[in-house]
Amino acid sequence: MKAAYINQTGLAENILYGDLPTPRPSPTQCLVKVGAVSLNPVDTYIRSGMVPMPLPFPFIVGCDLAGTVVEMGPEVKRFKVGERVWGTNQGLLGRQGTFAEFCAVDECWLYPIPSGVSDEQAAAISLVGITAHLGLVRDARLQRGETIFVNGGSGGVGSTVVQMATAIGARVIATAGSDRKVELCRGLGADHLINYKTQNIETELKKIAPAGVNVWWETLREPNFDLAVTSLAARGRMILMAGREARPPFPVGPFYVKGCSLHGFVMFMATPEEQRHSAEDINRWLAEGKLKANIDRVMPLSEAATAHRLQEESTIGKSGMLSGKIVLKP
Numbered sequence: 287m288k289a290a291y292i293n294q295t296g297l298a299e300n301i302l303y304g305d306l307p308t309p310r311p312s313p314t315q316c317l318v319k320v321g322a323v324s325l326n327p328v329d330t331y332i333r334s335g336m337v338p339m340p341l342p343f344p345f346i347v348g349c350d351l352a353g354t355v356v357e358m359g360p361e362v363k364r365f366k367v368g369e370r371v372w373g374t375n376q377g378l379l380g381r382q383g384t385f386a387e388f389c390a391v392d393e394c395w396l397y398p399i400p401s402g403v404s405d406e407q408a409a410a411i412s413l414v415g416i417t418a419h420l421g422l423v424r425d426a427r428l429q430r431g432e433t434i435f436v437n438g439g440s441g442g443v444g445s446t447v448v449q450m451a452t453a454i455g456a457r458v459i460a461t462a463g464s465d466r467k468v469e470l471c472r473g474l475g476a477d478h479l480i481n482y483k484t485q486n487i488e489t490e491l492k493k494i495a496p497a498g499v500n501v502w503w504e505t506l507r508e509p510n511f512d513l514a515v516t517s518l519a520a521r522g523r524m525i526l527m528a529g530r531e532a533r534p535p536f537p538v539g540p541f542y543v544k545g546c547s548l549h550g551f552v553m554f555m556a557t558p559e560e561q562r563h564s565a566e567d568i569n570r571w572l573a574e575g576k577l578k579a580n581i582d583r584v585m586p587l588s589e590a591a592t593a594h595r596l597q598e599e600s601t602i603g604k605s606g607m608l609s610g611k612i613v614l615k616p
């Protein structure tokens with residue numbers, strides 16, 4: 287089969303595109319004929335070696351996939367051959383990745399694709415969808431009628447958080463870095479938008495939510511805790527999910543006096559049961575049309591190295607070039 291893989295960590299150019307043996311499913315795995323995959327910033331950190339992982343070389347890059355079950359092990363219970371599935375959490379913790387024509391995935395990491403939803407959509411929502419759901423529902427316990435602030439509302443995670451928070455019935459305030467991205471976030475359901483390049487977030491938040499926000503979702507790798515804690519309401523919750531090297535100062539006093547809480551997590555450490563619970567809500571919202579992946583562009587899988595470079599320049603280099611997800615097709 288064709289696959290995008292590395293023989294050692296390093297630059298995006300280390301990604302080769304060529305033939306590897308088609309995997310065989312283990313007793314609990316489905317062999318998925320891949321229809322689409324999507325790219326996440328973590329894929330670039332693993333490929334570069336910035337986030338150390340046990341990597342079975344040749345290592346196929348990628349976490350997300352959507353496609354069709356073509357074969358399965360004798361112990362698989364939840365799926366049938368011919369069923370369309372999506373999943374994430376591959377290419378992590380020693381598991382092979384998804385950027386290939388076929389992928390053997392343990393059934394505990396797979397979910398059915400609702401009818402009417404394309405492989406491109408299902409792949410692009412997978413990792414960011416589960417991340418957004420874990421943060422909003424399991425950790426922040428966002429309630430209908432509450433106010434949430436999403437710093438970075440146009441990105442892969444942020445655009446999903448905006449839509450899910452809207453589906454939950456919260457009032458959503460989001461930031462974006464251009465007028466075009468402001469309008470994109472409005473289209474996703476955000477009630478109030480702040481252009482972080484031309485407006486002052488603190489001043490705008492004081493006007494929009496004078497009593498503070500109930501949840502602050504931070505997508506930046508260098509959070510500004512002074513601003514976040516000042517802007518949180520009493521018993522406010524802050525979600526942290528980026529910035530492994532960040533060591534910013536923290537305003538202890540105002541934080542505990544207001545009874546706030548901090549919730550940090552990485553989605554790939556959530557259990558299969560937690561992730562399946564998230565996937566069930568994601569599937570319901572996809573089927574109801576309340577959730578749609580924010581896809582920036584679709585590329586051939588053979589251009590995986592170019593896609594990695596683009597993602598890296600956008601997320602780490604802050605080029606602003608991307609607005610949402612890169613999807614690739616074998």
Ligand SMILES: NC(=O)c1ccc[n+]([C@@H]2O[C@H](COP(=O)([O-])OP(=O)(O)OC[C@H]3O[C@@H](n4cnc5c(N)ncnc54)[C@H](OP(=O)(O)O)[C@@H]3O)[C@@H](O)[C@H]2O)c1
Pocket residue numbers: 326327328413414417437438439440441442443444461462463464467482505506507526527528529551552553554600601604606608609610
């Ligand atoms: N913990 C986990 O499980 C988990 C899961 C997924 C992702 N992550 C991490 O979360 C981060 C975001 O991921 P992603 O996929 O959403 O990346 P992304 O698609 O590249 O989005 C980055 C976002 O940051 C915004 N941004 C950049 N500079 C900003 C600033 N100064 N103020 C406000 N917003 C700013 C961008 O806005 P504009 O484009 O509008 O400028 C964009 O919306 C990454 O570091 C990723 O590794 C963690």
